[in-house]
Amino acid sequence: xxxxxxxxxxxxxxxxxxxxxxxxxxxxxxxxxxxxxxxxxxxxxxxxxxxxxxxxxxxxxxxxxxxxxxxxxxxxxxxxxxxxxxxxxxxxxxxxxxxxxxxxxxxxxxxxxxxxxxxxxxxxxxxxxxxxxxxxxxxxxxxxxxxxxxxxxxxxxxxxxxxxxxxxxxxxxxxxxxxxxxxxxxxxxxxxxxxxxxxxxxxxxxxxxxxxxxxxxxxxxxxxxxxxxxxxxxxxxxxxxxxxxxxxxxxxxxxxxxxxxxxxxxxxxxxxxxxxxxxxxxxxxxxxxxxxxxxxxxxxxxxxxxxxxxxxxxxxxxxxxxxxxxxxxxxxxxxxxxxxxxxxxxxxxxxxxxxxxxxxxxxxxxxxxxx
Amino acid sequence: xxxxxxxxxxxxxxxxxxxxxxxxxxxxxxxxxxxxxxxxxxxxxxxxxxxxxxxxxxxxxxxxxxxxxxxxxxxxxxxxxxxxxxxxxxxxxxxxxxxxxxxxxxxxxxxxxxxxxxxxxxxxxxxxxxxxxxxxxxxxxxxxxxxxxxxxxxxxxxxxxxxxxxxxxxxxxxxxxxxxxxxxxxxxxxxxxxxxxxxxxxxxxxxxxxxxxxxxxxxxxxxxxxxxxxxxxxxxxxxxxxxxxxxxxxxxxxxxxxxxxxxxxxxxxxxxxxxxxxxxxxxxxxxxxxxxxxxxxxxxxxxxxxxxxxxxxxxxxxxxxxxxxxxxxxxxxxxxxxxxxxxxxxxxxxxxxxxxxxxxxxxxxxxxxxx
Numbered sequence: 001x002x003x004x005x006x007x008x009x010x011x012x013x014x015x016x017x018x019x020x021x022x023x024x025x026x027x028x029x030x031x032x033x034x035x036x037x038x039x040x041x042x043x044x045x046x047x048x049x050x051x052x053x054x055x056x057x058x059x060x061x062x063x064x065x066x067x068x069x070x071x072x073x074x075x076x077x078x079x080x081x082x083x084x085x086x087x088x089x090x091x092x093x094x095x096x097x098x099x100x101x102x103x104x105x106x107x108x109x110x111x112x113x114x115x116x117x118x119x120x121x122x123x124x125x126x127x128x129x130x131x132x133x134x135x136x137x138x139x140x141x142x143x144x145x146x147x148x149x150x151x152x153x154x155x156x157x158x159x160x161x162x163x164x165x166x167x168x169x170x171x172x173x174x175x176x177x178x179x180x181x182x183x184x185x186x187x188x189x190x191x192x193x194x195x196x197x198x199x200x201x202x203x204x205x206x207x208x209x210x211x212x213x214x215x216x217x218x219x220x221x222x223x224x225x226x227x228x229x230x231x232x233x234x235x236x237x238x239x240x241x242x243x244x245x246x247x248x249x250x251x252x253x254x255x256x257x258x259x260x261x262x263x264x265x266x267x268x269x270x271x272x273x274x275x276x277x278x279x280x281x282x283x284x285x286x287x288x289x290x291x292x293x294x295x296x297x298x299x300x301x302x303x304x305x306x307x308x309x310x311x312x313x314x315x316x317x318x319x320x321x322x323x324x325x326x327x328x329x330x331x332x333x334x335x336x337x338x339x340x341x342x343x344x345x346x347x348x349x350x351x352x353x354x355x356x357x358x359x360x361x362x363x364x365x366x367x368x369x370x371x
Numbered sequence: 372x373x374x375x376x377x378x379x380x381x382x383x384x385x386x387x388x389x390x391x392x393x394x395x396x397x398x399x400x401x402x403x404x405x406x407x408x409x410x411x412x413x414x415x416x417x418x419x420x421x422x423x424x425x426x427x428x429x430x431x432x433x434x435x436x437x438x439x440x441x442x443x444x445x446x447x448x449x450x451x452x453x454x455x456x457x458x459x460x461x462x463x464x465x466x467x468x469x470x471x472x473x474x475x476x477x478x479x480x481x482x483x484x485x486x487x488x489x490x491x492x493x494x495x496x497x498x499x500x501x502x503x504x505x506x507x508x509x510x511x512x513x514x515x516x517x518x519x520x521x522x523x524x525x526x527x528x529x530x531x532x533x534x535x536x537x538x539x540x541x542x543x544x545x546x547x548x549x550x551x552x553x554x555x556x557x558x559x560x561x562x563x564x565x566x567x568x569x570x571x572x573x574x575x576x577x578x579x580x581x582x583x584x585x586x587x588x589x590x591x592x593x594x595x596x597x598x599x600x601x602x603x604x605x606x607x608x609x610x611x612x613x614x615x616x617x618x619x620x621x622x623x624x625x626x627x628x629x630x631x632x633x634x635x636x637x638x639x640x641x642x643x644x645x646x647x648x649x650x651x652x653x654x655x656x657x658x659x660x661x662x663x664x665x666x667x668x669x670x671x672x673x674x675x676x677x678x679x680x681x682x683x684x685x686x687x688x689x690x691x692x693x694x695x696x697x698x699x700x701x702x703x704x705x706x707x708x709x710x711x712x713x714x715x716x717x718x719x720x721x722x723x724x725x726x727x728x729x730x731x732x733x734x735x736x737x738x739x740x741x742x
Contacts, residue, residue: 005637007400007630009412019405019623029378030627031402034390034575036705041380068577069440069602072622076602103601198623204405206439206577206625228478228599230471231440231447251443252390252569254577256401257625259378266376334407 012328013355015364016336017148017309018176019198019205020353025263026203030256037253045258047243052265053209056178056201056273057193059185063212063234065241066261068254071175071196074208075104077232078171078192081212081220082140085109089140090131090168092116092123092159096149096339097173101142108228113138119150119341120311122304125158132166141168145177149339151300151311151348153181157188164189169216175199178209179268180280180308180352191216197257200276200308202353203264206257279356280307287351287361294368299346308356310349311342320344323371331367383699384726386735387707388519388680389547390569390576391724396634397574401627408624416629418614423636424580427549427572427644428564430556434583434605436612437632439625442546442567445579446475448603449542449563452583452591453511456480460511461502461539463487463494463530467520467710468544472513479599484509490521490712491682493675496529503537512539516548520710522671522682522719524552528559535560540587546570549580550639551651551679551723562587568628571647571679573724574635577628650727651678658722658732665739670717679727681720682713691715694742702738 014020035042053064067074079101083089089110091102094117105112113135115127123143132138141163145156160170169191177183179200185193191213198205212220212234220227220234227233231251240250268276284307288298291312299311314320320337324347327333336348351361385391406413424435438445450472454460460481462473465488476483484506486498494514503509512534516527531541540562548554550571556564562584569576583591583605591598591605598604602622611621639647655678659669662683670682685691691708695718698704707719722732 005634005641006396007403007416007634007637009403009406009416009626009630011404012406012410014405014407016407019407019626022405025377027402027404027627031398032378032380033382033398034385034393034569035380035383036385036387036390037576039383039699039705045378045380069444070622070625072602073440073444076600080600100601107597107599107601109599196623198405204625204627205408205623206628226478228480229447229451230474230478231443251441252567252576254441254575254628255380255390256398256575256631257577257628259380260627263376263378266378270376328410334410 010332013333013360013363015349015351015355016334017348017350018196018352020350021355022204023202023264023267023354025267026260029259029263030204032256032259034255038249042253042255043247045262046241049258049262049265050241050243052269055269056265057185057211058183058187059211061211061213063217063238065210065237066258067208067210068251069208070206071194071208074194074196074210075101075173077208077210077234078194079104079108080229080232081227081234082169082171082192082216083108083110084223084225086111087140088113088135088138089142090115090128090135090138092128092141092143092154094121094123094150094152094154095119095144095147097144097147097175101144101173105142120152120299122152122154123159125155125162128159128162132162136166138166138168140171142171144173145183146181146306146309148176148309151306151309153304153306160188160190169219176309179276181306182277185211197261199352201261201264202267203261206254207261280351283351283356283358283361284308284310286358290361290365308350308352310351311346312349313346326371327367333364333367381703384704384731384734386720386722386726387705388719388721389567389723391721392726393575394573394635394638394725396638397631400630400634401575403627403630405626409620413626414618416633417612420629420633420636421612421614423640426640427636428556428582429554429558430582432582432584434588434609436581436608437629438579438581439622440579441577442565442579445565445567445581446472446544448579448581448605449565450475450479451600451603452598452605453540453542453563453587454479454481455594455596457482458511459484459506459509460513461486461499461506461509463499463512463514463525465492465494465521465523465525466490466515466518468515468518468546472515472544476513491523491670493523494525494530496526496533499530499533503533507537509537509539511542513542515544516554517552517677517680519547519680522677522680524675524677531559531561540590547680550647552677553648556582568632570721570723572632572635573638574632577625578632651722654722654727654729654732655679655681657729661732661736679721679723681722682717683720684717697742698738704735704738
């Protein structure tokens with residue numbers, strides 16, 4: 001290939017809501033030679049990915065794997081499998097991604113009860129309790145753990161406890177949560193959890209780690225109607241990922257992507273998941289101190305603020321677009337703009353993946369000081 | 372990262388039904404730094420990918436893009452958008468992938484008329500004509516261009532002509548066809564075509580190039596019910612890929628994958644698509660001669676045989692598993708086993724992507740001669 005055909009990109013410090021910069025070894029792994037999806041060496045890679053995902057999700061569920069598509073497809077996989085037409089679901093909505101879960105539930109014909117909170121506030125446990133009391137026939141509940149649009153942490157543990165008490169299955173969006181803040185799939189009794197690869201997991205974008213509990217899996221097996229998606233039907237997908245068993249062909253796995261996430265997952269295991277959570281806390285606290293010294297304030301109250309996704313109100317007179325353009329153009333740093341009603345009012349600053357260290361924060365602060 | 376954490380794989384000559392080895396520049400591109408899905412540099416990459424896909428599909432349709440998932444998801448995207456419950460569809464089935472199209476149609480509640488041919492034979496045009504005459508209310512037809520399970524080429528041009536005459540939209544599986552044999556989306560009037568990235572397109576696995584005609588797109592816009600998939604709804608997806616327009620966030624694009632396919636598409640453009648088709652013909656003819664000299668026979672008759680996917684009957688007394696194991700273990704060469712009733716009876720030998728040259732065939736022949 002001639003030089004001018006080569007695809008080259010710039011190294012950008014990715015401090016937006018995601019993608020974040022990846023862990024060491026990921027990009028190298030992505031350029032390793034392709035193996036076929038049925039090659040015995042590749043099956044070993046899938047087995048190790050699965051085992052590491054169980055570690056990351058804190059689950060022993062065998063129904064734990066990568067959906068070969070972005071986090072949004074992971075969301076869809078949970079909804080398309082678990083909802084049958086007319087099933088009643090409580091959708092918790094306090095941001096853009098809670099709304100997208102609602103949109104998914106709607107597309108599959110669910111009967112929906114919405115529990116809402118304002119952007120910037122968490123879902124109130126009492127509202128969830130009340131919704132269940134008013135709708136005792138509810139079969140499912142959906143909630144976002146770390147709401148990427150606002151920087152708010154929902155109390156997934158508390159919400160799941162209520163849902164369990166009322167006999168409902170719990171679907172959790174862990175897109176911005178996984179690898180960054182505590183998420184205890186088995187201990188909290190979460191039934192269907194999806195995430196992405198390019199944030200706390202420290203890989204590049206394109207994959208959706210998912211896990212299903214036995215109860216969730218049984219609900220799928222006992223559906224009255226087939227899952228209205230062949231590709232995402234977990235009863236089929238499951239066999240493809242069944243360790244040490246006859247693995248029927250399902251689709252051609254994106255081999256380089258699996259190499260990449262394996263490199264990231266090995267890194268996570270070597271650091272230790274609890275240490276990783278701790279690092280997010282510490283680095284975020286340092287970041288918060290430094291930003292507050294500079295006159296920046298948080299949009300979200302400290303008690304339910306995410307360490308990995310900081311929504312910071314723009315100081316009086318600060319120009320949003322000019323600031324982001326200069327950061328990207330002169331310092332190769334990306335931060336995220338506000339969404340919806342918060343556009344122009346705040347920045348979303350992500351500290352995830354390879355960026356969870358003070359040296360990265362210092363690099364950002366030096367740039368901010370020159371804006 | 373420590374040395375023992377690095378993910379390393381072996382270089383294998385991939386002569387199975389796919390993945391094939393990728394074009395020069397692809398693996399290097401995959402290890403370029405991540406860019407955000409809304410970064411202006413990244414949007415330029417998406418624009419160039421789209422333009423090159425139009426070139427590859429031989430279409431000017433603006434509804435041409437990458438679905439961020441494997442070819443199987445591309446299949447689903449076509450069906451989930453175009454089928455409404457009760458729509459009548461003719462599904463052409465003469466192999467594993469025609470059957471999978473049928474399975475997709477069924478999941479979305481279509482009323483199905485099956486037109487079948489035996490494995491190893493093409494769909495007969497007169498059967499298609501008869502099906503339309505018997506079912507004049509048919510709205511859709513689906514057919515596989517290059518049936519990966521058998522090595523048979525269906526007459527997509529002829530079948531599409533019949534479907535058009537009867538006012539039906541045509542869905543085409545071009546997974547093993549695109550980049551390898553003539554496929555004329557606009558000239559033949561194809562309405563929804565999907566492919567994959569890891570075969571004739573010469574990239575690695577994980578992406579599904581798709582294209583929709585204006586008629587197909589209008590059918591989606593005029594649906595009575597919403598598309599039962601938020602992620603795959605082309606009316607939403609379309610805006611994400613709209614060149615030079617305000618591009619709303621849809622999902623986080625798998626940046627490395629798009630770099631990889633851009634490298635492959637640039638290569639294809641530099642060679643020229645018609646030259647590429649010609650190369651497949653020539654190299655396959657050389658391969659066929661050499662194999663026949665060695666006593667191997669084709670499963671499929673020459674008139675409807677695919678140059679890029681050769682199904683070859685195992686010579687008398689030849690041990691399938693032992694042969695493949697030795698090829699992979701001693702020579703790092705992969706070929707594909709037979710599927711279904713053809714298991715143990717034939718090999719599927721793909722000559723696609725970077726492998727379409729006589730030097731590669733010679734390497735394979737040398738190994739075969741030593742088995």
